[in-house]
Amino acid sequence: MSNPSELLSDFNTLPEPEEISQIATWLSEAGLESLELSNDTGTRLRIRVAQAAADTAEISSVPACPAEPVAEVGTVAVSAPYFGHLCLDRPMGDGAFAPVGSMVRRDDVVALLTLDTLQVPVRAPVDGEVVEIVATPGALLGYGAEIMTIRPS
Amino acid sequence: MNDTPRFKRVLIANRGEIALRIQRACRQLGLETVAVHSDADAESRHVREADIALCIGPASAARSYLDPDGLLLAARMTGATAIHPGYGFLSENADFADAVEAAGLTFIGPTGASIRMMGDKITAKRAMRDAGVPCVPGSDGPLPASMEEVHAVARDVGFPVIVKASGGGGGRGMRVVTDAADLTQAVTLTAKEAQQAFGNPTLYLERFMQKPRHIEIQVLCDTHGTALWLGARDCSLQRRHQKVLEEAPPPGIAPDVIAEIGERCAQACRRIGYRGAGTFEFLYEDGVFAFIEMNTRVQVEHPITEETTGIDIVAAQLRIAQGEALAIRQEDIQQRGHAIECRLNAEDPFTFIPSPGTITRWDLPGGPGVRVDTHVVSGYTVPPYYDSLIGKVISHGGSRDEAIARLRVALAEMRVEGVSTNIALHQDLLADPHFHEGGVDIHYLERWLAERTAS
Numbered sequence: 001m002s003n004p005s006e007l008l009s010d011f012n013t014l015p016e017p018e019e020i021s022q023i024a025t026w027l028s029e030a031g032l033e034s035l036e037l038s039n040d041t042g043t044r045l046r047i048r049v050a051q052a053a054a055d056t057a058e059i060s061s062v063p064a065c066p067a068e069p070v071a072e073v074g075t076v077a078v079s080a081p082y083f084g085h086l087c088l089d090r091p092m093g094d095g096a097f098a099p100v101g102s103m104v105r106r107d108d109v110v111a112l113l114t115l116d117t118l119q120v121p122v123r124a125p126v127d128g129e130v131v132e133i134v135a136t137p138g139a140l141l142g143y144g145a146e147i148m149t150i151r152p153s
Numbered sequence: 154m155n156d157t158p159r160f161k162r163v164l165i166a167n168r169g170e171i172a173l174r175i176q177r178a179c180r181q182l183g184l185e186t187v188a189v190h191s192d193a194d195a196e197s198r199h200v201r202e203a204d205i206a207l208c209i210g211p212a213s214a215a216r217s218y219l220d221p222d223g224l225l226l227a228a229r230m231t232g233a234t235a236i237h238p239g240y241g242f243l244s245e246n247a248d249f250a251d252a253v254e255a256a257g258l259t260f261i262g263p264t265g266a267s268i269r270m271m272g273d274k275i276t277a278k279r280a281m282r283d284a285g286v287p288c289v290p291g292s293d294g295p296l297p298a299s300m301e302e303v304h305a306v307a308r309d310v311g312f313p314v315i316v317k318a319s320g321g322g323g324g325r326g327m328r329v330v331t332d333a334a335d336l337t338q339a340v341t342l343t344a345k346e347a348q349q350a351f352g353n354p355t356l357y358l359e360r361f362m363q364k365p366r367h368i369e370i371q372v373l374c375d376t377h378g379t380a381l382w383l384g385a386r387d388c389s390l391q392r393r394h395q396k397v398l399e400e401a402p403p404p405g406i407a408p409d410v411i412a413e414i415g416e417r418c419a420q421a422c423r424r425i426g427y428r429g430a431g432t433f434e435f436l437y438e439d440g441v442f443a444f445i446e447m448n449t450r451v452q453v454e455h456p457i458t459e460e461t462t463g464i465d466i467v468a469a470q471l472r473i474a475q476g477e478a479l480a481i482r483q484e485d486i487q488q489r490g491h492a493i494e495c496r497l498n499a500e501d502p503f504t505f506i507p508s509p510g511t512i513t514r515w516d517l518p519g520g521p522g523v524r525v526d527t528h529v530v531s532g533y534t535v536p537p538y539y540d541s542l543i544g545k546v547i548s549h550g551g552s553r554d555e556a557i558a559r560l561r562v563a564l565a566e567m568r569v570e571g572v573s574t575n576i577a578l579h580q581d582l583l584a585d586p587h588f589h590e591g592g593v594d595i596h597y598l599e600r601w602l603a604e605r606t607a608s
Contacts, residue, residue, distance in 0.1 A: 083209050083227065115226050140230060142208030143217075144192050 015045070023047055028092050032119055046117075075131055075149040080141045082120045084113030088137045098130045104150065111147055128152040158475050160235035160259050161185060164228045165199070167239030168218060170544055171451070173199040173528045175237045178467040187233040189224060191217035193536040198528045205231045212538045218242045221249045225256055235259035235474060241540070244450040247272060261474040263428045263449045270425065271447040281444045284421035286433065287414070289443035291359035295319065300337055307336055307358060315361040316343045320351030329361050362443065364594035365436035367391065368403050370411075370418045371458045372431050373469050377478040380422035382415030383462050384488050386454055390582065390598045392505070397575075397598060398582060399454040400493040401461045404553060404591025406437070408488065414442050419483070430455070430470050436595075453496065453545070456526055460492035460549040491553040493560050495579040497527070498541040502577040503606075509537035514570035518563035522549040522556070535572055543574070553591065557583055581605075 015023070024047055027035055035047045080086075088096045088111050096102075098110035104124040111122040128150040135147045162185040165172050172188065176199045179186045188203030193212035200206045209227050210217035217223070219242055228236060236253050238244035244262065251265035262268070271277045282288050290310045296303050307314050307330070316339050318326030326347050330339045340356060348354040366389040374380040387403035388396045402411065418433045432448040455466045464481065473479070499508045515531040527544025529535075535543060546563055550556035561583050564576055585601065587593055 083207055083223075084230065116229050118226070140207065142206075143210050144208055 020047055032091060035117065075151050076126050076128070077134075077146045078110060078122060078124060078148045078150060080113060080135075080143055080145045080147060081122060082113055082115070083142050084115040084118075084120055084140070086135050086137055086139055086141050086147060087112040087114050087119070088133065098124070098148070100130050100133060102130050103153065104128065104130060113141065122147060124150060126150055126152045158184075160233075160475070162187060162204070162231070162233045163235045163237055163261070163471070164189060164224070164231065164233035165203075165239065166218065166224050166236050167242055167244075168194050168197065168199075168528075168539065169542060170526050170528045171239040171453075172197070173202075174526055175239060175467055176203065178465065178471055179237075181465075182468060182471055184471065187227070187231045189217075189227045191538075193538050196534070198530055198533075205233075207231060212536065214242065214539065221246070221252055224249075225252060225258075228253075228256070228258055233258075235261055237261040237470070238450065240450050240453060245272060245448070259474050261429070261470055263431065264426075267425060267427055268449045271449050274446065277447060278444065280425060281421060281433075281447075284417070284424045286417050286421050286444050287435075287442045289359045289362070289436070289445075292357045294357065296340065296356045296358060300340070303340055303358075304333065304336060307333065310358065310360050313361040313363065314358045316340055316356055316358045318343060318347035318351055318353070319355035319357060320347060320353040326350055331361075360443075362436050362438045362441075364596065365438040365443075366403065366592060367396075367595050368406070368435045368437040368442065369452075370415050370433045370435070371452075371455070371466070372418055372422050372427070372433065373464070373466065373473070373479065374419075374422045374427045374429060374431070375473045375479040376428055376476060378423065379479045379482075380419040380427065381479060381481065381483050381486060382419045383458050383464060383466070383486060385411045385415065386457055387592075388454060389593055389595045390588075391595055392598050392602065396454065396496065398493065398495050398579060399457055400491065400553070400556070401457040402488055402491065403437075410440070429473055430466055438594075453542070454494050456524060456545060456547045457492035457494045457549075460524065460547060461488050461490060462486055463489065490549055490551045491556040492547060492549045493556045494545050494547045495560065495564065496542060496575075497544045497546060497579075498575045499535045499543045499572040500541050500575055501573045502575045505575075507537065507541045508573040509535045509541070510572045511535075512543075512569060512571045514568050516566070516568035518546065518566035520559070520562070522559045523547075523563045524549070543572075546579075557589070 023035055090097055098104050104110055106124055106127050108124045109121040110124050113120040130148055131151050132149045135141055163179050164187040165175050176186045185204040188200045188206045189209045190200050191210055191212050192208060194200060195208060207227055209223045236258060243249040245268055247265040247269035250260045250262060250268055253260040270280055278288050292306045313329055313331040316328045316330060321327060328339045328343045330336050344354040344356055366387060369386050369388060371383040372380060373383060384401055385403050386399050386401045388399040390398045430451050432452050434445045435442045436445055451467060459466055501508060511534045512529055515529055517525050524547040525544060529543050548556045548560035548563055550559050564580050567576055582588055
């Protein structure tokens with residue numbers, strides 16, 4: 001994970017509106033929610049193509065990693081591959097990645113973990129049907145926290 | 154705390170007893186804590202008691218406690234604006250310290266530049282010599298080509314000397330010379346070996362200290378130009394370079410001798426603009442101190458200095474990081490009595506093989522002058538992934554004899570079941586007549602263990 005300011009050391013002026021539009025298109029094509037650029041002088045540019053992540057100041061409790069997945073018998077737990085705020089909906093706002101009852105394929109993106117400007121995809125471990133969403137959207141999840149359960153097909 | 158603290162929420166980038174120690178100090182200063190932890194430490198006491206707990210990765214330290222990006226992201230996600238690195242892990246990683254500050258957060262420790270300077274043995278030794286801190290007498294650079302000049306250097310340094318390859322390390326490429334008559338041959342052979350082994354025949358030499366003690370000076374420096382030394386510790390009882398039992402003050406070294414070396418350390422800190430807590434480590438033999446290295450962090454054995462000076466070192470680290478001036482002056486610092494710390498490890502007391510597992514019984518000692526710093530509670534499972542330190546039993550007494558007596562009773566009171574511990578080793582050491590005399594050297598414990606095995 002690199003700091004954007006290191007990647008764009010000459011980020012001193014705001015991009016043109018056409019460039020911003022192009023970046024937004026790339027973001028949505030990549031299934032990303034937002035892009036943030038900042039430099040040492042404090043200039044920040046944030047481009048969002050979907051709803052904002054939950055405010056970090058509102059943390060009350062963070063689900064800890066369960067010692068053992070508590071998925072119901074016959075189902076497989078989808079656990080967080082990193083930590084971050086849980087986002088179940090597609091960035092472009094066209095519904096959830098994998099709502100209850102939907103069929104998913106192994107390695108499909110079923111959720112995102114949002115960390116400030118970074119988004120980490122959560123992938124299905126198996127083919128199957130989503131039977132339950134266990135975690136709360138917007139909550140800050142720890143590594144290994146259970147997000148949903150899938151009944152393998 | 155001043156009116157506008159730099160930070161109100163501290164991320165503790167560590168685990169085990171030191172994480173809990175830092176959390177306690179934060180709480181006492183009214184600071185909130187963020188416990189970031191690996192999957193393996195989810196049930197740890199400081200995690201359960203933190204204001205915010207966040208699992209940042211799997212058991213592997215490389216993906217949790219040693220992951221700088223993950224720690225910085227965790228700070229942003231939890232609103233922590235200061236990071237305390239504890240000891241080990243990233244505590245002496247200059248790049249991490251720089252990255253924390255570059256992210257606009259407070260690193261509770263010295264600057265990256267200070268850590269970098271002390272991390273390199275050559276620059277550290279040069280800085281210390283320039284600042285008047287005594288170093289091992291030596292050639293101060295590569296040996297001259299002329300053998301006559303080499304002999305002159307060795308005579309100045311004083312025999313026995315150790316001839317070392319510049320490119321060497323890990324005990325290879327070195328030869329001890331006790332007699333001037335053997336020097337020429339030793340230098341010729343070592344240079345030849347160094348060329349073969351390291352592709353570099355450059356040599357240097359130093360006085361060889363045969364039976365040194367490990368003596369260290371604790372310092373505390375604020376950002377307003379005050380640098381204090383808090384006394385000395387004797388950490389000579391070591392096994393494989395790991396300290397086992399430490400005491401303060403070092404037995405048999407006159408307070409004015411300690412004071413002189415302590416003042417030089419404080420002076421060196423002022424000179425290099427050092428910030429926070431730190432430790433100058435020395436070898437000590439026949440009244441001579443020789444600087445080895447500086448640790449730019451809080452040490453495992455800091456409690457014995459806290460006990461003898463009454464100064465809370467971890468709280469002081471936090472206050473210094475807030476930008477506060479130290480409220481104490483050097484002349485206020487008293488050395489009261491004697492303190493000893495035993496490091497409790499979950500390991501076999503004879504083979505030293507780690508003994509991870511669930512602790513089913515954990516009865517702690519108590520009484521005057523007894524302190525236990527531990528993250529363990531009954532039912533805690535010692536994970537196999539990290540070091541085996543499960544706690545520290547610290548005793549304080551008006552005299553060394555009283556501290557020893559209190560520690561012996563304390564260890565006898567402890568009941569640990571479910572894992573093996575080295576309590577029996579500490580009990581044997583406390584009963585050892587040479588330990589009672591005080592002042593054993595850094596090889597003593599290894600010799601003692603070898604004799605124990607033989608008998």
